Amino acid sequence: MKVYFGASVSLDRSMLPVYQEVVANLKKLGHTVMSENVIDPTMPVGGGLTPKELFVREAKLIEQAEVMVAEVTLPSWGTAFLMEHALSHGKKVLALFYKDASTPLPYMIEGHPDLYVAHYSKGNVRTVLKKNLEDFASMDRRKGKLIVIDGTDGSGKGTQTELLLKYLEQHKVKNKYIDFPRYYTSFHGQMVGRYLAGEFGNKESASPYLSSLFYAMDRLTARTKID
Structure with a gap:
């Protein structure tokens, strides 16, 4: 992917070796870093550009990038603005x-709903990236x-599902339908079946937490079928 890397470099370059490690690992992972000038130890403040020229250049690079990786350990108004510019695009x-x-x-930063925040060290930076x-x-x-159609027995789940699938078919919308519990194709679905069959006790003695766990895990492990 095309990656824009941003970090605090104008006033404090004490973390430059760390930034260089991040960029090096991005490249080793096969990504294209569009802002390698950030890790250049000889780069003058502003890169020799006027503030307006610098703004235009960095904004365009972000717009051309697919994702942004921002090192936010050292506070930087410039990096914060670039992050918001990336999010707005x-x-x-x-x-x-x-x-x-x-x-x-x-x-x-920690509370920003649209940011993905990750803590890292020199030893695991590649794994985190x-x-x-x-x-x-x-x-x-x-x-x-x-789309999840849920409800108790007799609530009309089957009818709603049938109508929805028919609608999607009529409008030539591709879809994938998964029926839960997956009694025969999932380990956790099989456990739901055993629970319903009374293997873990009757309704009064069986743990409701156990049944909830089986149902939840059956749905969670279906993630790969949804991708």
Whole structure:
């Protein structure tokens, strides 16, 4: 993926070696870093550009990128603005915070609903980057909507499902239908069946927490079928 990397470099370059490690690992993972100038130790403040020229250049790079990785351990108004610019253009933003930092992660970053925040160290930076960027790529592949039809016995789930599937078919909308519990194709679905058959006790003695866990795990493990 095309990655825009942002970090605090104008006033404090004490973390430059860490930034270089992040960028090096992004490249080793096969990504294209569009802002390598950030890790250039000889780069003058502003890169020799006027403030307006710098603004235009960085904004365009973000708009061309697929995702932004921002190192937010050291506070930076510039990085904060670039993160918001990326979000406003529909880009996913991964905010990295160094575990050994002497200052805490700012609340405004930790609490931002649209940011993906990850804590990292020199030893696991590649793992953190790999996991999060793979998750981003997976999100981009998911184009559909998830519809859940739930209810007690006799509530009309089957009728609603039949009508919905018929509608989708008539309008030539591709769909994937999963019927829960998956009694025959899932371990947890089989456990639901055993629970309903009374193997773990009758309704009065069997643990309701156990049954809830079986039902929940049956749905959770269906994630790979939805992708």
